[in-house]
Every structure is written in C-alpha cells, then in structure tokens.
Amino acid sequence: MPLINRLAIIGVGLIGGSLARILREKGEVGEVVGIGRGKANLERAVELGVIDRYAHDPAEGVSGADMVFLATPVCTIADIVKTIAPSLSPGCIITDGGSVKGDIVRACEPLVPAGCHFVGGHPIAGTENSGVEASFATLYQGRRCIITPTEHTDRGALDKVVRMWQLAGSNVVQMDVEKHDRVVAAISHLPHMVAYSLVNAVGEYDGCDENILKYSAGGFRDFTRIASSDPVMWRDIALQNRDSILEMMDLFADYYARLRALVACGDGAAIERFFASSKEHRDGIVNQAALPSVKEES
Template identity: 40%
Template sequence: MKRVEKVAIVGLGLIGGSLGMAFTQGNVVEQVVGIDRDRNSLELGLATQSIHHGTQDLEQGVRGADLVILAVPLGQIVPVAREIKPFLAPGSIVTDVGSTKVDIVKNLEELFYPQIHYVGGHPMAGSERAGIEAADRYLFENAVYLLTPTERTDRQALEIVTALIEKTGARVKTVSPEEHDLIVAAVSHLPHVIAAALVNTVGGLADEYPDILTLAAGGFRDTTRIAGSNPELWRDICLANAEKIIKMIRHFRHWLDQFEAVMAAGDKDTLTGIFRQAQEIRS
C-alpha cells in the first residue's frame, strides 16, 4: 500500500481541526498542512497541534500532498476542488467530509477521474459548536465514518483512506452515495429540522407565556441541542438533500398524525403500543 507522508487539510473548522489533531497527535502521518483563509484558525491549529504547518495559500498547501481532505462548507467543496486540481500530482488522493454525497461525488469524479483518485467521505460525528476552537482529537473515537465509493473509485485509494480514518478511532463503513443521502436524511438531517421546528413552536408561545423557555427541563434541552447549530450550514445541507429530507418529513408527519388520532380517540392501548415500539427500537 502506498505510504502517505503529507496530508493537506483544506478548512480548519471542527471536522478539519479534529482530523488534524488525530493525525498529528497520534503520529499517523509525518506532515499535516492546514489551509485556511483565517490566520487565527491557522495559529490556533499550530498551538493545539492540529497541524504541523499552516498556510493561506491553496497551491502551497496542497502541492506535493499524498492526500487532500476538503473540510470546507458544503457549498465550497466543488469550487475548492476545481481550484486545487492544477496543483495536484497524478495518483494523489482527494476526499471530502460533505454531509451530502450524490452531487458532490458526481462532480468530483468528473473533475478528477482518472488522474487523481477521489474517495467520498462523511464522518458521522460533530457538535453544535463550530470552528477549530471546538476541535477534539477524540471526536471520531468509536464514531461511524462513511465512505461512498463507486465503480470509478480506485481500490488502493479506498484502502489508504480507510486505513488512515481507522487510525482516528472511527469505524469505517462503505455505502453508495444514494444510500448515504437517504440514511443521513433520516438520522441526521431530519433530527435537525425537527429540533428547529420544536424550538420555534415553543418560542412562538413566549409572548403569551414569557417564562416558557426558562422552565424547559432536560428533555427539551437534550432534544433541541442541535438547534443551536450553524444556520447557514444547515440551510445548505437541507437544500442539497431536499428530496430525501422531504421524503423523511412525510414519514415523520405520518407518525405525528398517528399520535394525534389515537389521543383524540382516547385509545390507550394503541398509544402505549406506539411508545413501546419506539422504546424497543431505541434499545
């Protein structure tokens, strides 16, 4: 297997910074270069041992890299990929951490194939906090990290990315881009939509009941924690995966309708059954 000596991480936010920490502090590769437009992020990356070197220059950062990780916001992945392509050596590997995959995989395979090997990726780990300030070396420990190979994916490149990601403590699973987008619509994107809707529902009662949010206990806070995430980031994710998220919203609405119907009918047994079904699936 080809030895990876230089990894370039474009975007030192929560995910990029955490990957850098895992690679540098775990002595996974010899050189991790961080690339970010924000000088403060680069300085913090050096101070927290997230990177060995930092630069604001894309060409300087990616040139000579064996692996480039695009850890920029979803809407920037394809434009940044186009910008770095002239500086990448044939046979180098590019991966990303985007929250949707169908369109990104299609675009990046068309851009890079066959000279540069692209492997789609998405760590199923994160936080409502953003930026390298929130980075954590152990963010990926025992987390699932999805890779989305296709028929065009170079097998050795897939093995290399898998091996590196596993050294962060993550559990790598491979799915198709289409499967990925449906799965994350259900287990990641829909929960964010629900959390935002719940907060807005309760917030809409604040004029009539000013203390309502201050009286909310742990259950409400736990359920709505992710509503504190970056609004622009989640706008882009929802629009990029709209078809599948809408499909999940319709499934969810079915269950809300079920709750409404059985409560209106006073049907104790059916209501208990719905809660019990959820309890068993959850366990």
C-alpha cells in the same frame, strides 16, 4: 513511515481539526497544512499543534500533499476541488467529510486530474460546536464512517482512505452514494430539521406572557442540542439532500399525525403501544452489539 506524508486540510474546525489531532497523536502523518480564510482560527490551530502551518490560498496549500481532506460546507466542495485540481501532486487523494454524497461525488470525480483520485467520505460524528478549539482526538472513536466508492474509484486510494479512518478509530462502512443520502436523511438530517422546528415553535409560542424557553429543563435541552449547529452548514445540507430529506419529513409528519390523532381521541392504550414501539426501537439502538471494523454494504 506514516500513512500520510503531507495532509492538507481545507476547513480546520471540529471535523478537520479532530482528524489531524488523532493522526498526529498516532504518528501517522508527517506534516499537516491548514487551509482557510480565518486567520485567527488558523493561528490558533498552529498554537494548539493541530497543524504545522497554514495557507489562505487553497491551490498553494495543497501543493505537495498526498492527501487532501475537505471539511467545508457541502455546497462549496465541488468548487474547491475545481480550484485545487491544477495544483495537485501526482497520486494525490482528495476525500471529504460532507454529509451529502450524491451531488458531491458526481461533481468531483470528473474534476480530478488523471493520476489523482477522489474518494467520497462521511464520518458520522460531531458536536454542536465549531472551530479548531472544539476539535478533539477521540471524536471518531467507535463512530461509523461511510465511504462511497464508485466504479471509477482507484482501489489503492480507497484502501488508504479506509485505513485513515480506521486509524482515527472509526468503524468503516462502504456504501452506494444514493443509499448513503437516504440513510443519513433519516438518521441525521431529519433529526436536525425536527430540532430546528421544535425550538422555533416553542421559542415563538405566544400562549404565555413570557418566554417559556427559560423554563426548559434537561430533556428539552438534550433533545434540541443539535439546533445549536451551524445554520449555514445545515442550510447547504437541506438544499443538497432535498429529495431524501423531504421524503423523511413526510414520513415523520405521517407518524406525528397518527400520534396526534390518538391523543385527540384519548385512546390511552393505543398511545401506550405507540410509545412502547418507539422505546423498543430506541433501546435497540442503545443496546446494539459492537460494530465490525470494516463492512461492505450494497
């Protein structure tokens, strides 16, 4: 018997489509219903075997589902939960893939009817591409997925969501919502803010008589790859996690100012120490030991 009898995915793109692919591949879902506004994308999802059928009306699409996964921009999640709440079957679990958790969890928990459950989640995986064509079954393999239960979270619902992400290949971590938002502001949201700013700075640089971006090589392209991410999605993230992002942007500005001062005064030894410290931190990320499959964090 599969873990999920009927999975309704609202937002069948990279994130939602990849989850459907791996659960289908492992035989852990009976039926997958895709929900969204884009007919061409949903029809393509059926052709690719990612979903079995689709609906444009969220309330219609979630009918009979025992698991609903929301893979939509973070600013839309609470409104969607409010819309589908009256149509949920008894025992249905709603979870999401939003990279901001505080506002979402606080808004969604009271909206879910008695007998149904909301479990906040965030798979830390993705690419700069979007749409169901970009989805693939191994997206979550070896990646962290943060689950953010609260004192109101049903234990059985929590266990099922954890198991779903473990089956997708993720290393599951449980974390307080506020801690989550601070963590991802540092390791995900700040890098996107930096990449967007860097590309704009270089792209609009007028110190030459031509567009210098055409000379960019592998290093620049690799570093700024995430600046090709969906602007609407990242606009919403910047707004919903504003305080934590601003804190990290200020911290980054401080370190950048330190480096600028070292370059300005020509202190080669100090510049080298600055770079060596950064290399040590980066090498520690690359060489870190394999993560445990389940871990509790306070």
